[in-house]
Amino acid sequence: MPYRVDGYVRLGDREALQTLRAHRAAMLDSAKAIPGMDTSRTIATLAEDIEIIDAGLARLSPQREQQEFAPAGLNPIREAGVGYASQSRTAVAPPNHR
Template sequence: MTLSVELIVNGYVRLRDRGALEDLLPHRRELLRQLRSVTGIDPGPIAEQVTQEISVIEAGLATIAPE
């Protein structure tokens, strides 16, 4: 899904839609928090993917100046 997130972030960056990018972060951070609290399975690979997605979103935010 990281490619999908990259495409979404690139679209928001082109539109200069900082608010939309800021809205993505809490969702991904909450998902990561929930993954880390799971027991009985290894959430490592999925947690790594979500961490990468958070990095992509943060990089997109860094390219758009706050208003």
């Protein structure tokens, strides 16, 4: 679950996280409603999943989304080259084949 949530956070996909959370919450409600069966491990796992998803949603605050997806020139992090190793490389034109 952490890798899946991290991927959605990196993509900035709030909708996918919200859908995933709603699905896990529905599963949690269903697990709690099963009579005569020990669903405590399932309930604990689903509750943990929801906590991980909530943490991912918190990482997608509106301010952070604007910073990560701002066009070049508007993002101080991107301008400083933090986390963007490819910015330090110069573009090289491919050889001209005839």
